[in-house]
Amino acid sequence: MMxxxxxxxxxxxxxxxxxxxxxxxxxxxxxxxxxERGARTSIEYLSDVVRAASTGSPTADxxxxxxxxxxxxxxxxxxxxxxxxxxxxYGSGGVITxxxxxxxGNSSSFDVQDATGLQPGDGVIIxxxxxxxxxxxxxxxxxxxxxxxxxxxxxxxxxxxxxxxxGFASGSIVVRGRAARFYVANxxxxxxxxxxxxxxxxxxxxxxxxxxxxxxxxxxxIDLNGDxxxxxxxxxxxxxxxxxxxxxxxxxxxVTKWTAIRISLVARTTTDKGTQPQSQRPALEDxxxxxxxxxxxxxxxxxxxxxxxxxxP
Numbered sequence: 001m002m003x004x005x006x007x008x009x010x011x012x013x014x015x016x017x018x019x020x021x022x023x024x025x026x027x028x029x030x031x032x033x034x035x036e037r038g039a040r041t042s043i044e045y046l047s048d049v050v051r052a053a054s055t056g057s058p059t060a061d062x063x064x065x066x067x068x069x070x071x072x073x074x075x076x077x078x079x080x081x082x083x084x085x086x087x088x089x090y091g092s093g094g095v096i097t098x099x100x101x102x103x104x105g106n107s108s109s110f111d112v113q114d115a116t117g118l119q120p121g122d123g124v125i126i127x128x129x130x131x132x133x134x135x136x137x138x139x140x141x142x143x144x145x146x147x148x149x150x151x152x153x154x155x156x157x158x159x160x161x162x163x164x165x166x167g168f169a170s171g172s173i174v175v176r177g178r179a180a181r182f183y184v185a186n187x188x189x190x191x192x193x194x195x196x197x198x199x200x201x202x203x204x205x206x207x208x209x210x211x212x213x214x215x216x217x218x219x220x221x222i223d224l225n226g227d228x229x230x231x232x233x234x235x236x237x238x239x240x241x242x243x244x245x246x247x248x249x250x251x252x253x254x255v256t257k258w259t260a261i262r263i264s265l266v267a268r269t270t271t272d273k274g275t276q277p278q279s280q281r282p283a284l285e286d287x288x289x290x291x292x293x294x295x296x297x298x299x300x301x302x303x304x305x306x307x308x309x310x311x312x313p
Contacts, residue, residue: 104167
C-alpha cells in the first residue's frame with residue numbers, strides 16, 4: 001500500500017508539473033500574440049496617418065496654425081538613446097469643401113460652400129494647392145450648405161506660422177484635418193505605451209494607442225538620385241536618414257521631398273513575472289540594443305510612402 005501511494009504521488013506530481021508547463025507556455029504565447037497585435041494595429045494606424053500627411057500641399061508646407069506647431073506637415077524628432085517622435089499634419093475624416101471668401105492672417109471667420117460633416121471643435125486645413133494651414137472651427141452658422149465659420153486670427157494667435165501674402169483666395173480647398181504627435185512613454189504603472197497627442201503642441205491630453213510598445217524608431221527615405229529606389233546600406237552614406245549611428249538629419253521636406261518613412265515598433269509583454277531572461281530590446285535604426293530581461297518581444301516595421309508630396313525634379 002505504501003509503495004502504491006508513493007508511486008501515485010509521483011505520477012500525480014509529474015502530471016501537475018507537465019500541466020503547469022503547458023499552462024505557462026500557453027499564457028506566454030497569448031501574451032506574445034497580444035504584444036504583436038498591439039504593434040500591428042499601431043503600424044496600420046501610423047501608416048494611414050503618414051500616407052495622408054500634407055493633405056492639399058505637394059510642397060509639405062502644411063502647418064498647424066491652431067496651436068502654433070511650426071513643424072512642416074511631417075516631422076521626425078530623432079533620438080539615438082530613446083524612442084523617436086513623429087508629428088504629422090494630415091487630412092482626417094474625408095470632409096472637403098471650399099472657401100467662398102478670402103481668408104488671411106487677420107481673419108477671424110471664413111465662409112465655406114458646404115459645411116456638411118464639420119462641427120465645432122474640428123480643425124480644417126485651408127490650402128491653395130501649395131501652402132496649407134490648419135485652423136480651428138469654433139462656431140458655425142449652419143451645419144449643412146453654405147456657412148460662416150468663426151476661427152482664431154492666425155496673426156494674433158500664432159505669429160510664428162506665416163500665411164500666404166494675399167491670404168487664401170475664394171475657391172481654396174478646405175479639408176477637415178488635425179495635427180498629431182506620436183511618441184512612446186510609460187503609463188503611471190510603468191507599462192510602456194504608444195501615445196497620440198491629438199493636437200501636437202496644443203492643450204489636449206495625450207491618448208494611449210497601444211500598451212506594451214517600448215520603442216519606436218523612424219528612418220526617413222529620400223530618393224536623392226531620382227532612380228526610383230531608396231538605397232539602404234545601414235550607413236550615413238545611403239539614401240536613408242537616421243538609420244545608422246551618427247547619421248545626419250534629413251533635409252527639410254519643404255526643400256527636398258521626403259519619399260518615404262520607415263517606422264519600426266518594438267512590442268513587449270507586460271505581465272511576465274518570471275526571473276529567467278527572455279529577450280532584449282533589439283538594435284533598430286540608429287539606436288543600440290538594450291539588455292536582456294524577462295520580457296518577450298515582437299518587432300514590426302513598415303515603409304510608408306508619403307503620397308501627397310510632389311516628385312523631386
